[in-house]
Amino acid sequence: xxxxxxxxxLEVHVELATKTKIFCSCxxxxxxxxxxxxxxxxxxxxxxxxxxxxxxxxxxxAVGLATNCNITKNCKFDRKNYFYPDNPQNYQISQLYLPIxxxxxxxxxxxxxxxxxxxxxxxxxxxxxxxxxxxWGENSLVDFNRSGVPLIEIVSxxxxxxxxxxxxxxxxxxxxxxxxxxxxxxLQEGSMRADVNLSIREVGASEFGTxxxxxxxxxxxxxxxxxxxxKERQIDIIEAGEKVVQETRRWDDNKEYSYAMRSKExxxxxxxxxxxxxxxxxxxxxxxxxxxxxxxxxxxxKLIRYKKEYNIPDYDADIITGNKHLADIFEATTAIxxxxxxxxxxxxxxxxxxxxENNMEPEQIKFSPKNLAKxxxxxxxxxxxxxxxxEVFEKIFSDDINPEQYVEENGLKTVADDGALRETIKKxxxxxxQSVEDYNNGKKKAIGFLxxxxxxxxxxxxxxxxxxxxxxxxx
Amino acid sequence: xxxxSLTAVQLGEKIKNREISVIEAANAALDAIDAKESSIxxxxxxxxxxxxxxxxxxxxDIDEGNILSPIAxxxxxxxxxxxxxxxxxxxxxxxxxxxxxxxxxxxxxNLEKAGAxxxxxxxxxxxxxxxxxxTSAYGATKNPWNTEHVPGGSSGGSCAVIxxxxxxxxxxxxxxxxxxxxxSFCGVTGIKPTYxxxxxxxLIAYGSSLDQIGPIAKDVTDCATVLEIISSHDKKDSTxxxxxxxxxxxxxxxxxxxxxxxxxxxxxGEGLDPEVKEAVLNAAKELEKKGAILEEFDLDLVxxxxxxxxxxxxxxxSSNLARFDGVKYGYRTQDYNGLHNMYKKTxxxxxxxxxxxxxxxxxxxxxxxxxxxxxxxxxxxxALIKKAFDEAFAKYDVILGPAAPTTAPKLGESLSDPLxxxxxxxxxxxxxxxxxxxxxxxxxxxxxxxxxxxxxxxxCFKEKNIIRAAYSFEKCEKKL
Numbered sequence: 001x002x003x004x005x006x007x008x009x010l011e012v013h014v015e016l017a018t019k020t021k022i023f024c025s026c027x028x029x030x031x032x033x034x035x036x037x038x039x040x041x042x043x044x045x046x047x048x049x050x051x052x053x054x055x056x057x058x059x060x061x062a063v064g065l066a067t068n069c070n071i072t073k074n075c076k077f078d079r080k081n082y083f084y085p086d087n088p089q090n091y092q093i094s095q096l097y098l099p100i101x102x103x104x105x106x107x108x109x110x111x112x113x114x115x116x117x118x119x120x121x122x123x124x125x126x127x128x129x130x131x132x133x134x135x136w137g138e139n140s141l142v143d144f145n146r147s148g149v150p151l152i153e154i155v156s157x158x159x160x161x162x163x164x165x166x167x168x169x170x171x172x173x174x175x176x177x178x179x180x181x182x183x184x185x186x187l188q189e190g191s192m193r194a195d196v197n198l199s200i201r202e203v204g205a206s207e208f209g210t211x212x213x214x215x216x217x218x219x220x221x222x223x224x225x226x227x228x229x230x231k232e233r234q235i236d237i238i239e240a241g242e243k244v245v246q247e248t249r250r251w252d253d254n255k256e257y258s259y260a261m262r263s264k265e266x267x268x269x270x271x272x273x274x275x276x277x278x279x280x281x282x283x284x285x286x287x288x289x290x291x292x293x294x295x296x297x298x299x300x301x302k303l304i305r306y307k308k309e310y311n312i313p314d315y316d317a318d319i320i321t322g323n324k325h326l327a328d329i330f331e332a333t334t335a336i337x338x339x340x341x342x343x344x345x346x347x348x349x350x351x352x353x354x355x356x357e358n359n360m361e362p363e364q365i366k367f368s369p370k371n372l373a374k375x376x377x378x379x380x381x382x383x384x385x386x387x388x389x390x391e392v393f394e395k396i397f398s399d400d401i402n403p404e405q406y407v408e409e410n411g412l413k414t415v416a417d418d419g420a421l422r423e424t425i426k427k428x429x430x431x432x433x434q435s436v437e438d439y440n441n442g443k444k445k446a447i448g449f450l451x452x453x454x455x456x457x458x459x460x461x462x463x464x465x466x467x468x469x470x471x472x473x474x475x
Numbered sequence: 476x477x478x479x480s481l482t483a484v485q486l487g488e489k490i491k492n493r494e495i496s497v498i499e500a501a502n503a504a505l506d507a508i509d510a511k512e513s514s515i516x517x518x519x520x521x522x523x524x525x526x527x528x529x530x531x532x533x534x535x536d537i538d539e540g541n542i543l544s545p546i547a548x549x550x551x552x553x554x555x556x557x558x559x560x561x562x563x564x565x566x567x568x569x570x571x572x573x574x575x576x577x578x579x580x581x582x583x584x585n586l587e588k589a590g591a592x593x594x595x596x597x598x599x600x601x602x603x604x605x606x607x608x609x610t611s612a613y614g615a616t617k618n619p620w621n622t623e624h625v626p627g628g629s630s631g632g633s634c635a636v637i638x639x640x641x642x643x644x645x646x647x648x649x650x651x652x653x654x655x656x657x658x659s660f661c662g663v664t665g666i667k668p669t670y671x672x673x674x675x676x677x678l679i680a681y682g683s684s685l686d687q688i689g690p691i692a693k694d695v696t697d698c699a700t701v702l703e704i705i706s707s708h709d710k711k712d713s714t715x716x717x718x719x720x721x722x723x724x725x726x727x728x729x730x731x732x733x734x735x736x737x738x739x740x741x742x743x744g745e746g747l748d749p750e751v752k753e754a755v756l757n758a759a760k761e762l763e764k765k766g767a768i769l770e771e772f773d774l775d776l777v778x779x780x781x782x783x784x785x786x787x788x789x790x791x792x793s794s795n796l797a798r799f800d801g802v803k804y805g806y807r808t809q810d811y812n813g814l815h816n817m818y819k820k821t822x823x824x825x826x827x828x829x830x831x832x833x834x835x836x837x838x839x840x841x842x843x844x845x846x847x848x849x850x851x852x853x854x855x856x857x858a859l860i861k862k863a864f865d866e867a868f869a870k871y872d873v874i875l876g877p878a879a880p881t882t883a884p885k886l887g888e889s890l891s892d893p894l895x896x897x898x899x900x901x902x903x904x905x906x907x908x909x910x911x912x913x914x915x916x917x918x919x920x921x922x923x924x925x926x927x928x929x930x931x932x933x934x935c936f937k938e939k940n941i942i943r944a945a946y947s948f949e950k951c952e953k954k955l
Contacts, residue, residue: 040576043803044798044803045558045577045578045804046564046566046571046574046576046679046680046799046804047557047558047576047580047675047676047677047678047679047680048676048677049675049676049711049712050713051710051711051712052713079794081793081794081797081841083797083800083818085800085802085814088797088798088803089797090797090800091794091797142802142803143824211489219539269842269843270582271793271794271838271841271842271843271846272841272845272846273790273791273794273841273850276682276683276684276714276791277680277683277713277714278713279713279714323883345705362813451817
């Protein structure tokens with residue numbers, strides 16, 4: 001059998017996290033009753049005109065810089081003409097001739113090593129509205145709340161050869177954009193959407209095969225499955241001596257099957273031309289420097305710094321920097337309590353457990369680093385013991401409570417050495433002569449029982465280490 | 476004598492001096508409309524009730540000293556392609572036959588702030604596509620000088636109602652001559668300002684890169700006064716320009732001594748009616764008598780302006796008019812079968828022949844494989860035309876020529892030969908392509924008694940030059 005190679009390029013749409021839309025001052029907030037975040041501009045009313053949101057340019061440039069692109073310092077918008085009811089003007093303002101970023105690349109890592117994936121271009125455009133199909137009648141309704149929400153489209157070169165590389169590329173891209181705060185990049189919610197262009201060729205061939213474009217991929221898993229399925233489908237066609245048809249296909253992840261939406265012959269002629277209602281976007285050196293100056297520390301840089309500065313395990317650093325929000329919490333907590341190891345432990349252990357239990361994403365963590373830092377300080381000063389700490393952390397995780405106040409109010413403080421605890425231990429010793437004897441006869445394990453009895457007597461509030469010390473002293 | 480025979484500034488003065496009330500002025504316009512509209516058909520909508528309500532409010536504002544503008548209380552007619560909140564705005568098309576905008580165009584807001592009383596919306600060529608106002612879905616407007624003739628277009632309604640003294644002044648829009656040519660045909664004065672001077676926000680676009688709103692009135696003083704009021708830097712229009720030289724009335728000076736006026740030879744060649752030629756050259760001589768320096772010169776690329784214009788304007792129009800699809804507002808066909816059938820039938824029934832012709836032309840020149848050959852070439856031609864004007868304005872303060880090659884043709888003569896109609900735009904179109912200001916002022920009558928217009932063209936932002944020249948000419952001109 002012949003050996004085949006898969007050639008993949010991606011078109012990734014990312015919804016930008018601006019407060020207002022790309023060409024008007026309507027809110028981009030999700031939800032909201034239909035057609036409440038609208039105005040004459042984003043509903044395509046006659047006579048209305050677009051005005052570019054500067055923040056969109058800044059985000060697009062920031063993503064371009066982070067992906068090593070050349071920034072087009074004099075870029076323009078173009079109109080893409082097509083009729084559809086969710087598109088109020090029946091044209092979309094996008095960029096064809098002079099996109100804002102070009103010729104970039106990012107490095108990805110897979111189990112096979114590292115590799116550069118080229119970025120052909122990044123362009124800015126507006127999102128369309130949403131069609132709602134009336135379940136009772138035969139009507140379709142349009143909600144223009146999404147109309148005019150800013151997007152960037154990141155078009156890669158056909159440099160990927162496997163689903164692994166595609167996922168690595170998308171994860172890398174997602175992290176960069178999340179780190180920039182340019183988008184939350186949620187595939188499920190559509191704030192990041194990837195279309196996969198895939199073709200097959202014999203290993204060693206210099207020409208590309210005919211490609212298809214796959215749409216409706218809502219998760220990394222769906223993308224991986226769709227790539228495998230499309231690869232197999234195209235190999236089958238070629239093996240059968242037939243030709244792959246250039247077409248757009250729609251992936252159905254439940255059926256794990258794709259079907260053709262439209263072929264190249266049906267492709268629309270978008271009649272692109274320069275948008276006359278907008279002036280060219282001139283990106284001055286000063287503006288560019290300003291954007292460069294406000295670029296955050298990205299993951300790769302963070303990893304190096306974490307190892308150097310915090311001395312936490314590579315695995316922990318990898319997980320924590322894998323999410324901007326997690327990294328932010330980690331750094332803020334460490335800055336207060338100066339205990340990176342403990343901060344990392346709380347995030348890697350209890351936080352991950354609770355996230356999983358509650359089916360949450362790290363972005364949904366809402367506790368403040370200040371409270372985690374206080375908790376760490378409480379445990380370090382042995383004011384509470386570790387089982388109490390876990391209990392308190394659960395409250396921090398769910399309600400962001402102040403641990404000092406909570407411990408105080410609920411009387412969870414470790415019973416201190418002087419007085420009460422020493423008395424309690426004396427009583428435990430008196431009540432358990434057998435264990436004392438065992439201990440004195442060399443059965444060192446017997447002390448565990450005495451510690452347990454003391455804990456029971458203090459309702460768990462004592463510090464086991466301290467009990468140990470006092471016990472040894474008294475015995 | 477009707478109050479409508481006064482200029483806007485004269486009427487404004489009388490209102491200010493309490494000689495006439497705002498209501499009286501509005502009623503004078505409404506009475507004139509009652510008397511003349513059946514023969515002129517210059518309005519699509521006359522908003523009697525609101526005009527009178529508004530007149531009362533403006534009178535109060537004037538009495539309280541809140542409005543001091545020279546045109547406070549003076550009735551105005553607005554071309555029907557400018558959005559007016561809750562008032563029909565049809566673009567003289569069936570497809571917007573029921574359309575009431577949710578907002579008012581910026582230029583109209585500027586007028587309202589100055590105390591203007593909107594009487595109604597004027598007829599035009601459908602979506603401003605045409606040179607005769609015959610492509611309106613609401614019937615042709617007639618030329619008040621001779622109702623068997625067209626008023627020109629596309630701002631034919633605005634020009635005709637001023638010439639017929641149905642209203643004091645009007646707003647028009649000019650994409651390829653749509654203010655200057657009908658002003659010429661109707662014997663009124665109209666200015667197309669430098670692109671970017673008047674906000675296009677709320678102007679229903681035809682050719683976005685060429686469209687400008689401008690005043691149409693009885694004389695240069697009115698035009699300069701109104702232009703000063705409607706000009707503004709509008710953040711809602713990205714192509715709007717911030718200018719600090721919009722005190723246009725300061726140029727109302729009867730003095731052209733030493734002014735260098737260039738006369739493009741190509742504007743006086745074949746195709747120009749001899750009577751128009753004579754009147755325009757006589758006008759030039761009048762200015763020369765006042766001390767202007769005349770010089771003939773060759774303005775390059777005149778012949779390429781028309782094809783370049785029709786490619787660019789139609790391309791933009793094909794996209795601008797895509798939104799009229801029956802989904803959101805305006806006309807929707809009665810019976811249809813599915814979405815595409817609805818689109819097709821709505822647009823087939825809603826648009827007139829000239830609009831369809833230009834949408835098809837525009838879609839063609841933008842289609843894949845033709846874009847470079849037509850649209851890009853037209854953009855390059857546009858840039859070269861601008862360069863040719865730049866060179867001319869290095870030598871001259873003003874360029875002088877006719878506004879149109881003929882006087883107003885008879886109704887029905889033009890539409891049968893659209894190519895000939897397109898050629899009639901030859902003197903006005905390059906001004907739009909280069910973004911320049913131009914004014915048309917009456918300079919005589921032909922043997923049929925129809926008005927002839929003199930066009931004065933200025934460099935970008937040099938409205939004051941053409942206002943001064945036109946004002947000086949107006950002061951010496953005796954024929955009208």
